[in-house]
Amino acid sequence: MDEKYIITPTPAKNYMGLDEEYSSFKKSKAAIMQVPYDRTTTYVHGTFRGPQAIIDASRYMELFDDELNQETYRIGIHTMEPLEVEKLSSEEMIEKVRASIAELLKSNKFPVLLGGEHSVSIGAVKAFKDAYPNISVLHLDAHCDLRNEYFGSKLNHGCVARRISEICPLVQVGTRSMSKEEKDFLGSQANGKVKMINVYDILDNPMWKDTVTKNLSENVYVSIDLDVFDISLVPAVGTPEPGGIGWYETLDLLRDVSKDKKIVGFDVVELCPIQGQAASDFLAAKLIYRLLGYVFTGKK
Numbered sequence: 384m385d386e387k388y389i390i391t392p393t394p395a396k397n398y399m400g401l402d403e404e405y406s407s408f409k410k411s412k413a414a415i416m417q418v419p420y421d422r423t424t425t426y427v428h429g430t431f432r433g434p435q436a437i438i439d440a441s442r443y444m445e446l447f448d449d450e451l452n453q454e455t456y457r458i459g460i461h462t463m464e465p466l467e468v469e470k471l472s473s474e475e476m477i478e479k480v481r482a483s484i485a486e487l488l489k490s491n492k493f494p495v496l497l498g499g500e501h502s503v504s505i506g507a508v509k510a511f512k513d514a515y516p517n518i519s520v521l522h523l524d525a526h527c528d529l530r531n532e533y534f535g536s537k538l539n540h541g542c543v544a545r546r547i548s549e550i551c552p553l554v555q556v557g558t559r560s561m562s563k564e565e566k567d568f569l570g571s572q573a574n575g576k577v578k579m580i581n582v583y584d585i586l587d588n589p590m591w592k593d594t595v596t597k598n599l600s601e602n603v604y605v606s607i608d609l610d611v612f613d614i615s616l617v618p619a620v621g622t623p624e625p626g627g628i629g630w631y632e633t634l635d636l637l638r639d640v641s642k643d644k645k646i647v648g649f650d651v652v653e654l655c656p657i658q659g660q661a662a663s664d665f666l667a668a669k670l671i672y673r674l675l676g677y678v679f680t681g682k683k
């Protein structure tokens with residue numbers, strides 16, 4: 384792709400390009416943590432470019448949210464320097480993420496984590512479990528990620544939900560791909576710790592969103608693998624799967640959950656940018672802003 388198609392002159396540092404007044408650590412309620420980790424990706428590599436692509440795209444969004452009729456940025460959104468994780472093992476990266484999220488929670492910041500591959504979420508969930516013992520995880524993903532081990536590692540991105548299910552209850556939404564091992568796990572050992580609402584449930588049952596909220600505890604961490612969206616909306620992911628969910632039904636779900644529960648943090652992972660195709664990056668940037676808006680509605 385010819386470089387002239389890329390309008391952004393230099394990589395942006397700040398989500399939405401916010402001024403100091405709305406992005407200093409001290410004054411911000413939310414903090415964006417970038418974790419450009421991409422070591423166990425099995426198909427398309429490049430998720431380490433995800434956080435920067437989201438920050439770059441975010442500069443072209445309106446500061447006014449026309450659905451919520453509010454200027455969510457006024458809560459203050461701080462962008463942290465990217466975590467240095469490129470050369471770390473999965474164990475080391477997860478511990479670094481856990482410690483960084485724990486620090487943010489101590490400072491009363493609302494963490495937003497940008498991946499990177501999905502294994503970054505394990506560190507975040509560990510930190511949230513320490514801070515909120517009754518936490519549960521809402522996991523949006525095309526894949527159920529319930530393998531005990533994948534490519535020789537228990538911390539592979541394909542094992543994320545299995546590891547999270549060992550920490551706290553998990554509700555999965557939008558899945559449409561699984562192995563026989565994962566199917567068997569759901570049928571036997573999951574022991575009610577994992578509730579799955581797959582795409583067929585979404586198509587068949589108009590009350591599917593109620594099933595989601597019913598199975599979540601009061602405090603909720605949301606983990607969004609962007610491949611949950613249909614590939615026509617978000618083709619730039621590490622493991623694209625056809626038949627995903629749409630923008631408005633995803634927003635409907637997140638709006639419902641934010642009203643019924645307390646969302647205490649979230650991540651957006653697995654963006655694998657395609658040069659010259661900005662739609663996926665922009666959707667991710669806007670999804671983050673809208674979800675922050677839901678969480679902080681009326682709390683500016």
Ligand SMILES: [Mn+2]
Nearest residue numbers: 525526608610
């Ligand atoms: Mn996935």
